[in-house]
Amino acid sequence: MTKLEATNDFVIRFANVNGSGSASANNLFAKAIFRMGIPVSPKNIFPSNIQGLPTWYEVRVSGDGYLGRRGGYDFIVAVNGQTMRKDYDDLLPGGYFLYDSTRPLPENYDRKDVTLIDIPLTEICNREISNPKLRLLLKNIVYVGALAYLLDIEFSVLTDSLKKQFAKKPKLAEPNIHALELGFNYARENHTESCCLKVKRSKKLSDHIIMDGNSATGLGAIYGGATVAGWYPITPSTSVVEAFSKFANKYRQDDKGRVKAAVIQAEDELAALGIAMGACWNGARGFTATSGPGISLMNEFLGLAYFAEIPVVLIDVQRTGPSTGMPTRTQQSDLFISAYASHGDTKHILLFPHDPEECFTMTANSFDLADQLQTPIIIMSDLDLGMNDHVCSPPQWDDNLQYNRGKVLNEKQLEEIKGNWGRYHDIDGDGICYRTIPGTHPEYGSYFTRGSSHDQKAAYTEDSDKYVESMVRLEKKWLTAKKYVPAPVVQIHDKKSPWGIIFFGTSTYSAHEAMDRLTEKNIRVNSLRLRALPFHDEVGEFIDKHETVFVIEQNRDGQMRKILINEGDFDPHKLISVLNYDGLPITAGQICKQIEEALEAMSPPAKKAVQGGTK
Amino acid sequence: MTYRRPTFRHPNLPKNDLGYTKRDYEGGISTLCAGCGHDSISNAIIQACYEMALEPHKVAKMSGIGCSSKTPAYFLGKSHGFNSVHGRMPSIATGANLANRDLTYIGVSGDGDTASIGMGQFAHVIRRNIDMTYIVMNNGCYGLTKGQDSATADRGSKSKKGAPNPFESIDLCELAIQLGAGFVARSFSGDKQQLVPLLKAALAHKGFSLIDVISPCVTFNNPDTSTKSYQYVRDHSEATATFDFIPLRMEITTTYDKGTTTPITMHDGSIINLYKSDDSVDVTSRRAAIDALEEHREQNQILTGILYISEEMRDTHEILQTCDTPLNTLTEEDLCPGSTTLAAIVDQYR
Ligand SMILES: Cc1ncc(C[n+]2csc(CCOP(=O)(O)OP(=O)(O)O)c2C)c(N)n1
Ligand code: SF4
Ligand SMILES: [Mg+2]
Numbered sequence: 010m011t012k013l014e015a016t017n018d019f020v021i022r023f024a025n026v027n028g029s030g031s032a033s034a035n036n037l038f039a040k041a042i043f044r045m046g047i048p049v050s051p052k053n054i055f056p057s058n059i060q061g062l063p064t065w066y067e068v069r070v071s072g073d074g075y076l077g078r079r080g081g082y083d084f085i086v087a088v089n090g091q092t093m094r095k096d097y098d099d100l101l102p103g104g105y106f107l108y109d110s111t112r113p114l115p116e117n118y119d120r121k122d123v124t125l126i127d128i129p130l131t132e133i134c135n136r137e138i139s140n141p142k143l144r145l146l147l148k149n150i151v152y153v154g155a156l157a158y159l160l161d162i163e164f165s166v167l168t169d170s171l172k173k174q175f176a177k178k179p180k181l182a183e184p185n186i187h188a189l190e191l192g193f194n195y196a197r198e199n200h201t202e203s204c205c206l207k208v209k210r211s212k213k214l215s216d217h218i219i220m221d222g223n224s225a226t227g228l229g230a231i232y233g234g235a236t237v238a239g240w241y242p243i244t245p246s247t248s249v250v251e252a253f254s255k256f257a258n259k260y261r262q263d264d265k266g267r268v269k270a271a272v273i274q275a276e277d278e279l280a281a282l283g284i285a286m287g288a289c290w291n292g293a294r295g296f297t298a299t300s301g302p303g304i305s306l307m308n309e310f311l312g313l314a315y316f317a318e319i320p321v322v323l324i325d326v327q328r329t330g331p332s333t334g335m336p337t338r339t340q341q342s343d344l345f346i347s348a349y350a351s352h353g354d355t356k357h358i359l360l361f362p363h364d365p366e367e368c369f370t371m372t373a374n375s376f377d378l379a380d381q382l383q384t385p386i387i388i389m390s391d392l393d394l395g396m397n398d399h400v401c402s403p404p405q406w407d408d409n410l411q412y413n414r415g416k417v418l419n420e421k422q423l424e425e426i427k428g429n430w431g432r433y434h435d436i437d438g439d440g441i442c443y444r445t446i447p448g449t450h451p452e453y454g455s456y457f458t459r460g461s462s463h464d465q466k467a468a469y470t471e472d473s474d475k476y477v478e479s480m481v482r483l484e485k486k487w488l489t490a491k492k493y494v495p496a497p498v499v500q501i502h503d504k505k506s507p508w509g510i511i512f513f514g515t516s517t518y519s520a521h522e523a524m525d526r527l528t529e530k531n532i533r534v535n536s537l538r539l540r541a542l543p544f545h546d547e548v549g550e551f552i553d554k555h556e557t558v559f560v561i562e563q564n565r566d567g568q569m570r571k572i573l574i575n576e577g578d579f580d581p582h583k584l585i586s587v588l589n590y591d592g593l594p595i596t597a598g599q600i601c602k603q604i605e606e607a608l609e610a611m612s613p614p615a616k617k618a619v620q621g622g623t624k
Numbered sequence: 625m626t627y628r629r630p631t632f633r634h635p636n637l638p639k640n641d642l643g644y645t646k647r648d649y650e651g652g653i654s655t656l657c658a659g660c661g662h663d664s665i666s667n668a669i670i671q672a673c674y675e676m677a678l679e680p681h682k683v684a685k686m687s688g689i690g691c692s693s694k695t696p697a698y699f700l701g702k703s704h705g706f707n708s709v710h711g712r713m714p715s716i717a718t719g720a721n722l723a724n725r726d727l728t729y730i731g732v733s734g735d736g737d738t739a740s741i742g743m744g745q746f747a748h749v750i751r752r753n754i755d756m757t758y759i760v761m762n763n764g765c766y767g768l769t770k771g772q773d774s775a776t777a778d779r780g781s782k783s784k785k786g787a788p789n790p791f792e793s794i795d796l797c798e799l800a801i802q803l804g805a806g807f808v809a810r811s812f813s814g815d816k817q818q819l820v821p822l823l824k825a826a827l828a829h830k831g832f833s834l835i836d837v838i839s840p841c842v843t844f845n846n847p848d849t850s851t852k853s854y855q856y857v858r859d860h861s862e863a864t865a866t867f868d869f870i871p872l873r874m875e876i877t878t879t880y881d882k883g884t885t886t887p888i889t890m891h892d893g894s895i896i897n898l899y900k901s902d903d904s905v906d907v908t909s910r911r912a913a914i915d916a917l918e919e920h921r922e923q924n925q926i927l928t929g930i931l932y933i934s935e936e937m938r939d940t941h942e943i944l945q946t947c948d949t950p951l952n953t954l955t956e957e958d959l960c961p962g963s964t965t966l967a968a969i970v971d972q973y974r
Contacts, residue, residue, distance in 0.1 A: 044974075218973040228969065234959040236951040237722045239715070256969075260961040267947040269958055271722040271940075276748040280715035283708070283745070287719025290706060291684070291727075292952035295719055309709050403970040406963040412956055446952065447684045447704035447720075448727050455681060457697050459707040468652075469697070 010122050013083045013103040014205040017047050017072030021156075021206075022082040024089045024096045025149075028060030031088075034149030035066040036398075037174075038156060041166045042070055043219045043400060046211040050076040050518070052397050052594065057244070057336045063092045072211055076400060077519030078594040084206055086152050088130065097123075105159075105204055107152065126200055128155050133191050138184070147188040154192025159204040164193065218365075218403045222394035225365035225404065226324055227252025229372030230296055231260060234412050235322070237295040238272045239284025241303060244336050245392035246326035249298035278303035282310045282323065289321045290458060292417070292446035294376045296322035300392075301330045301343050304350065311385055312351025313460040315483070318433070318442070320379035320415070324372070324388045326395040329592045338592030339392035341514055342564035347387045348542055348572055354480060358490055359542040360388045363517040368394065369404035371495065371540075380415035382490050383441060391563070393515045393594045416443045420450045428453025431465035433479060440486030487543055494541035497548055503533040507556035510587075510604075511548075513539040513569065515594055516561045522597035527604065534559075534604075539569070544576055552579050557611075559604055561587040563595050641677040649674045651701040655694070661813035661839030661854075662692050662761045666699045668816055669730065669759070672823035673700060676871055683728045684720055688713040688742060691768045692734035692761035692839070700730075711742025714749035714758075718940070721754050724950040725941050728827060729756035736766045739775040739794045746796075750803040750832050755939040757826045757833045760796055761813070763841035764852035771844025782849035797931050798917045800834045801910055806937040807833035808913070810928045812857050813840065818928065821869040825930065828871065830891030831939040838926070857926060864916070864929035865904040868897040888933060896933070907932055 013019065023038075025031035032053075039051040050069045056062035069079050084105040087096045093108070100106055102122040108114060110127030130151050134144045157164055168186050175182035226249045230238070240250040250272060257270040275281040281297040288295030299307070304325055314321050327343045329335035349356055360375060362368045368390060375386040416437075418430065423445065430453070433442050445454035456467040463479065464470045502524070512520040517538055524534055537551045552558050552573070560570040567586035574581050587603045589595035637645035649670040654663050673683065680702035687693035689710035696705040708716045717731050738746045738760050749758070764777040773781075776796065777789040800808045807829040811819045819837065826833035838857050840846045846853045851860075871894045888896045888908070898907065905916040905927075913932040920927040949958075961969075 218970050220970070220973040224973075228966075232960055232966070234954075234956065236954060236959065237719055239719060260965060261959070263947045263949075265947070267945050269947045269949075269951065269954055271944050271946045271951065273718065273722070273752070273940075273944075275715065276744050279712060280718070280745055280748065283712050283715025284719035284722070287686075287706075287716035287721075288723040288951075289719070290716070291720040291723035293723030295723070310712065313709050403973075404966060406960075406966045408963050410956075445704070448682050448724065451679065451681045452702065455702050455704050457705040457707060460709060461707070 011103055012124055012205045013101065013105070015083070016207045016209050017070055017211060019083040019206045020067060020069045020079050020081060021084040021086070022068075022096070023066040023086045024092050025064050025066065026089050026091070027056055027058050027062045027064040029149070030146040031064070031066070031149045034153050035068075037150070037167065037170055038153050039068050039398065040170055040219065041157075041162050042068070042208055043214065044166050044170065045163055045208060046214045047072060047208055048074040048076060048213050048400055049219075050078075050397075050399065052078060052393065054593070055337050063089050070208060072213060074213055075518070075522040075597065077522055078596050080596040080598055086156070088148070088152065105206065107155065124203055126155075126159065126196075126203060128152065128192065128195055133195060137191055138188070140184075143184055147184060150185050150188035151192035154189035155196040156192075157189065158193045158196035159200060161207045161209065163210065164189070214400065216403060217400050219398045219400050220365040221248070221396055221398050222362070222365045222368040222390055223248040223326065223396060224252040225368040226298070226372045226388070226390065226395070228256055228404070229369040230322070230376075231256045232369070232406055233294065233373035233376035235294045235296050235376060236270045237285060237288035237293050238270070239275045239281040239295070239297050240272070241275050241278045241281045241299065243278075243300045243303055245328055245396045246298040246300045246303070246324065248396065249324055249326065278306040279310060282307045282321070285323070286310060286314055286319050286321045289379070290319050294322070294380070296324065296376075298324035298326065300326050300328045301346070302333065304343055304346055308346075308351045311357065312353060312355050314385045315351065315355045315357065316353070317458050317460055318383040318444070319458070320383050321385045322372070322375045322379050322388070323385055324390060327389065327391040329590075335592045337392070339515070339594055340563050340590060340592065341389070341391055341516070342568065342590065343389065344564070344568035344572060347389060356487060358382065358384060358386050358494060360386065360495065361513040361540055362388065362390060362394065363514050363538065364394070364401040365399050366401040366404050377413040378493055380417075381413055381441070381493060382486065383415060383444060384486070389514060391515055416441055418443050418445050418449070418454060423450040423453040430454070432456045432467040433463060433482075434465040435482050435485070439489045440482050440484075441489060491543045491545055494543065494545075496545050497540055497551070498538040499547060499551060500536045502528070502535055506533045506535055508532070508534045509551055509555035509558040510534050510536045510561060511539060511551070511558055511569070511573070512536070512561040516563060519595050519597045519600055520561050523600035523604070526597055526601050530605075532605070532608070542572065542576070544573070548573070549577050549579070552577065552583065556583070557585060558583055559585050559587045559607070561595065561600055563589055565590045640674055642679060644674065644677070644680070646670060646674045648702065649680060649700055651696070651698040654698040656691055657843045659842040660691065661763060661837075661841070662695050663698070664813040664816065665759065665761055665819070665837050665839055666695045668819040668823055670699045671816070671820050672827065675820070676824050676827060678728055678827070682726070683730060685730050685732065686713050686717040686720065687732040688734070688737035689768070690734035690737045690766070691841075693732060693737055695761070696730075696732055711737050711740070712745055713737070714742065714745035714754075717756050718749055718752065718754050721756060721940065722946070723952040725755070725946070726950050729754070730827075731756050731758040733758065733760050734767070735760060735762040735764060735774040735776040735796075739796060747799070747803055750800055750805045750834070752940045753804065753806065753831045753937055753943070755831055755941070757823070757829075757835065760834070760836045761839040762796070762836050762852065763839050763845055764850065765841050765845040767841045767844060771841070778851040781851040782847065783845040784847055795917060795921070796836045797834065798914055801913050801932045804937070805834050805932070806831045806934045807930075808932040809834070809930045810836045810838070810926070812838045812861060812928060814854055814858065815928070818863065821867070822930065824871065825867075825869045825890070825894075825896050828869070828890045828892050828894040829933075829935070831937050860924060861926045861928050862920065864907055864927060864931060865898045867899060867930060870895040870897065888935060891935060896930070898930070905931075908934065
């Protein structure tokens, strides 16, 4: 048998029982690798359950900096009896199987192509740890200690992490460090040289942080000046507002200890969005965060916000649909419903962050965008981005930046124009009109906001011409929005290449890796990362420049591809879907396979171009 | 269409403390059916706001969808208004109130808008005790969709369509008391004497106040066989203790004998003097208030007036401990923790 051998390049999986306290141990492990300067991407694969069901934590260690899911695993820490058989069977040939050998492994675990690493975790804990409550939790720390030996993790990095974690309760750090030592020593004494997967300190990471997207989003809302949040709990978006609340309580207190923000847990998502909209209508910055089922419920209000032109920020942390779907798995499948939410001719501005840093920046800026464009801004995050930790650059803030509140008339301006103004009068010709905030001026500026057809002065109208006029203007505003939203990121590797790939959000990690792999095979593709709808003109130019463009996304129906066709009027035959929608993040392997198969299947002239483009 | 009123003002119209005439509180010309109860309520709102000398631009009018929800276009033309979607006015009002705690919020809804599609939001805006006055223009039917029975139509009540309503009705006042509303009243669009002071008291109340105003739909639900008709309501009403509302700025000159009145001081310093007759309801007790409603219902009587009042409750801002300054006036300096703090925050993620 050849053992898998690698330094800073492997995938390790932890199979645990939900609610058994494994999360903090697994975190400790991933963070130690991060703190050794090695790019790492941990992913929680968890059940919709609070206690008892199986949960996995998968950590990809990649010295090359590939942060997407790789697929397959080289090492498994199998401490969940329920799933042990499958965990054992799915381990890659040459891989390592670490298990609790307090109970012997059943005889039919007879693979010849894996290395068994037996550690009597329960026995060690029973013997060495007197407090029965701690025993269960520390069992997880014991395996981390063993891994430290097996993989060459710097022990001091682990102990420093624990000391930092328990800085306020140093008493708790001691038993944890002891547990680490127990595992480390046992592995050293019994498994010398058994593992050929290693980590080695790297300089790949310097200023980086490791953060979950939802915390970054919540923090972005703080920096963007949000003051009102309405929300309704739903995985995977809950932690956005939780983070916002936490940061608000800490960084938004006035000298009386009162908070410069209001967070309301609403009765449902309809109310959650209504609260955010009411606040925005009244001149504050409001937002809500939800996931697919919530977006479904919010449709009616989104139409009102579109038509009555109310700024609001909505964060959609997408999960696997349809319906309740797989609530704890990821997808990018709310594109249709978000882009065209609500009845009638409606369309909405979408932003696509791809890492936590961008979650922060896009969220912070989205409040300006909403105010400037007076319409909902929907931030399309997903479970993978929102709930998993990601290595990224730290968010920055420019202290000279001033919030852009868009076209709002203040008291002085209203006085100057003597109230000669219409809420829906497009005097600048960009489709964006001036609004007023209640309470601004005693005589001027009041108007009646409504979702029914209105004229320039906001008065009810059933006049067809006036109705059409406002719909045309909203279309004009949509075109104006192109200039306001973040531009796509284009990478041209080979000017002559006939192939482009388009991707967005969390498909980015794997798309980058796939490009490198394809290049190794002499398939050079250019790339464009979408960051917003409406699409910049650059998107059209990119598609026009290539014969074939692969659109990579994580849903069944190729929703982004269809939105491209719909919005850009591109030739559908040019756009080929590359998809994964099994609930797990798309991998570079899946992308490469689908692209290669498609190229293979293409007609000879195109195939020739394959060669032509590669030299 | 919204019709605008002529702007001519008679120079000798009486003015309130702010120097405004009643005209300054009017809105566009109503497009409701002639005789619709809702118009009387609009007029009562105009009267109450004028008498209280509220600054019109410091009032925000919120509504859902329905004939009733259209009325904010017909009163307080100098105030901003928000005609939202069906049954969702409470959440819009909640957000607006959170954004600016200094305005007065008047919510207008119908019985369909509140007791059916909006029941969830109605219940929860009460629980949160948003500082607003919530007026239900209750006609026991869906006026705007041509007269279907609503959830407040009494069992057995017959609208113009003629078939008795087979379902139990919802008593919004009783529900509001149960849910913890601090001010709950019922009135009748045809009784301006009672409605105007009730509105004033409700507006002065800090926290959520509900006024359920029976407001006949002359077009679809006004035959004598309907328990929401003018005739029926006139014949079957009985008021709780009569009361005086004494606004903050006025001298107290109660007309009732000493000892027979209970003064209730409102949050803003105004006073409500409840005049007690021997058999009157104790409107400061939740339990007594609910009993009284049930007893009157058994006797086919509509109990009107203040049904329950408590000045003890903390409104949403107090509960959440939000800052005194309206959130919508805060700027970068107040809201953005800055780059140095950001550097310290992100360092925790290393
Ligand atoms: C989501 C939705 N469903 C249905 C309607 C149609 N609709 C408009 S008004 C109304 C009923 C209004 O009844 P009520 O609130 O009692 O007001 P009224 O007209 O009686 O004053 C309905 C069902 C709507 N506007 N929106
Ligand atoms: S239909 Fe009924 S509720 Fe509507 S305006 Fe006419 S009378 Fe009033
Ligand atoms: Mg009605």
